[in-house]
Amino acid sequence: MVTTRFSAGESIIHEGEPATALFNLVSGSVKLYKLLSDGRRQITGFLVPSDFLGIALNKNYAYTAEAIEDVHLCRFDRLKFGALLPELPNLEHRLLEAACTELAAAQDQMVLLGRRTALERLASFLLQWHRRTTVHHKPGHVVLPMSRSDIADYLGLTIETVSRCLTLLKKAKVVQLVSRSELAIPYPDKLAAMADCDTAA
């Protein structure tokens, strides 16, 4: 176990490369994505501190991970890690729990991508991000470290559509833009209603 650093924009792991390490995010935020041959990109998730990165037991990483802001990570070498497992049966259990949580989130995301409208997707995302990061910030206040392009690629939309939907939410007074990357959510319930909240992760 070693502590590592990456600057904003740097790649931490690459899709297809041999999975040699497992990480735990200490600070900063990370995006995970997969690319199609023609450049289309789908962001499969964002990581916040305490999240695991690279749980795949397979030989190779299934996605690329890139630092959104400067990040600090704990790095577990896979070789040493395998030797640790018998001594820490609890670790394997914790990994299974983490994998199950990720799996549930992935299934929610499939519903979002397959069946929700653009506005519902954005509302859903803002709410989800608010819930995940609210420990670090004041309630009713959200910081979005990722770009509009990242949000678009996470929601299966274009930047223009994300921008338009954000404007709609702003006009409906459901959110207020404090700055480009910060917004206030005075009534999370109203946002939840627009997200068709039943499945919101």
Next chain:
Amino acid sequence: MVTTRFSAGESIIHEGEPATALFNLVSGSVKLYKLLSDGRRQITGFLVPSDFLGIALNKNYAYTAEAIEDVHLCRFDRLKFGALLPELPNLEHRLLEAACTELAAAQDQMVLLGRRTALERLASFLLQWHRRTTVHHKPGHVVLPMSRSDIADYLGLTIETVSRCLTLLKKAKVVQLVSRSELAIPYPDKLAAMADCDTAA
């Protein structure tokens, strides 16, 4: 561990209910889905024999599972199962592996739902189903036990679009319809090309 039976159309587990059992599919096929409050449905996966069902370690099931055809399952009671775990450390490891495989599949599905066209989605699905079931059938031949509506809800499309894309593939001579639920894939490579194959699960 008990063997159970369900008839086509019957629900095996329900989204939101307490997760009391874990299953392993012995025969038949199963669909997993989540519903939005207004009835929109997203099928998050299909199960074939040897797949696990209900790996969630959470308190409640994350989705509903319904038998497509008559199915046989091995049922592991969660209470007894917990007691078994210390005796079978290998089982937890196998579950983690299964969860990781599912997670990778879920990520591929996110790319499909977020960034692929209708035609690419169908081509991708046919190829994927062909690979998963080819052990039971002759190569170049696919049996689709699920309805068009199920396929549509898996691919984030409508039945009409699925039907139209199937017609396109037929006209392009990439597939041949043997019957409503059986089709021939003479040149899987051509199908892979249409699916933009790089990420095909």
Next chain:
DNA sequence: CGTACTCTTGATTTCACTCAATTCAGGTGG
């Protein structure tokens, strides 16, 4: 056979995408 599905095909609409300007914010250098 007729009934009730499921599936296919056609016509039209719509939501999100594409293309094209602006506008805005953050940094740089005069």
Next chain:
DNA sequence: CCACCTGAATTGAGTGAAATCAAGAGTACG
């Protein structure tokens, strides 16, 4: 400190892929 530059975000106009609406054509089943 302010003007300029650059990339990101917003806004607008027009297009397009898939959805919706609406018939028909097959299929299974009593």
